[in-house]
Amino acid sequence: MIGTMFRSEDVPVGDRFDHWREVIGRSRSSEVASAYAADFWAECRLMELGPVTVIPLSFVPARYWRSPRMARQPDPESYHLSLLLDGELTLDHVGRTGTFGSRDLHLVDSSRPYDLRPADDRERCAVKGVGVDIPKTLLPLPPHLVSGLLGRGLSGREGIGALLTEFLIGLEQQAETLQPSDAPRLGTVVLDLVSALLAHVLDAEAALPPETRQQALAQRIQLFIRQNLHDPELSPPAVAAAHHISLSYLHRIFQQQTRGETVAAWIRNRRLEGARRDLADPSLRTTPIHVVADRWGFPRASDFTRAFRAAYGMSPREYRLQGRA
Incomplete structure (x- = not known):
């Protein structure tokens, strides 16, 4: 705290x-x-x-x-x-x-x-x-x-x-x-x-100073990503293009601002965090899992299940059932 x-x-x-x-x-x-x-x-x-x-x-x-x-x-x-x-x-x-x-x-x-x-x-x-x-x-x-x-x-x-x-x-x-x-x-x-x-x-x-401009740009990029997590087309090249910077510069900013986490990993982890919160939300218990996945930029249910299991050690369905228990 x-x-x-x-x-x-x-x-x-x-x-x-x-x-x-x-x-x-x-x-x-x-x-x-x-x-x-x-x-x-x-x-x-x-x-x-x-x-x-x-x-x-x-x-x-x-x-x-x-x-x-x-x-x-x-x-x-x-x-x-x-x-x-x-x-x-x-x-x-x-x-x-x-x-x-x-x-x-x-x-x-x-x-x-x-x-x-x-x-x-x-x-x-x-x-x-x-x-x-x-x-x-x-x-x-x-x-x-x-x-x-x-x-x-x-x-x-x-x-x-x-x-x-x-x-x-x-x-x-x-x-x-x-x-x-x-x-x-x-x-x-x-x-x-x-x-x-x-x-x-x-x-x-x-x-x-250059570091101040870079920090502000990094925050702007992260907000853009959070606002577009639902878009399955969101990718490092799309993020770089939206901010009129090169892909290599985007990767360099993320290396400095996120302690080595790549852009693709940052996007994937924010999506999984959002999906996990929805699966644990009692008010969304009747929402089908594939709808939750699509809401967070995973149009293919199999891709979502594989990524979720790799991150949390269980499938989305198992996680939801565990939360109910």
Whole structure:
């Protein structure tokens, strides 16, 4: 497991809001206020991934702001990137005002005042999102370029923004199974994806180190594969063609990013994992095995049975019966 979990239910009602302010203050020096302070609800997981901090969080409407006086005091010298998943927030920062909704991202400089508040706090509807804190010195882009993105809305619904969104959501979903030893590498991936997104918006990809560009490309390729596992025509040449790279370059990226696993093996293993989950799902127990196989890119039942037995030591039918037992 990675990260420290905070749930307001674990704290007496009268202490919940003050404790939440303390939790937020560990990563972001800001004031917090809420119309629901007397009966506050929030939860978050504080994940320290090397020098990068990722914070999936949910809370009832609250306002977070850093005043000019606070900005003049010593601060963590970091950029705060926020991904909003549910709810609406309005941000005032560096002379810009914007309202953001689901799968929007926005960037804040901790050295400058900001005011982040619910667009409408009349209803007790939870706001859900993921915060990312990155030291300024680690972002491989000139500060004068980055300042042009502060307070602006960035899309997390397409392109590199979608890659970053899915990766951050996946971090929260897999936090219980990840190990502390995974944290530094995961932090590197987050930093590379954030850098790639900002560079893309700024049209400044050339400013990124080659390894950052390669990491972002690897994530883009893996997402493409996951989205197309159902297609029996999905193959290393098809993946390379879809990303306008040579087959040899594709293989080289995978050798570096997946610890030696080949592209074909990565595709096959993701398909088998998906099929195995479906076979173990009680709600799909009446779905014929050949339908499950076809759904995961195995049009020939004999090929599926052979690959499944090689991976798990039993046939798909035996695995399903074992799960029922």
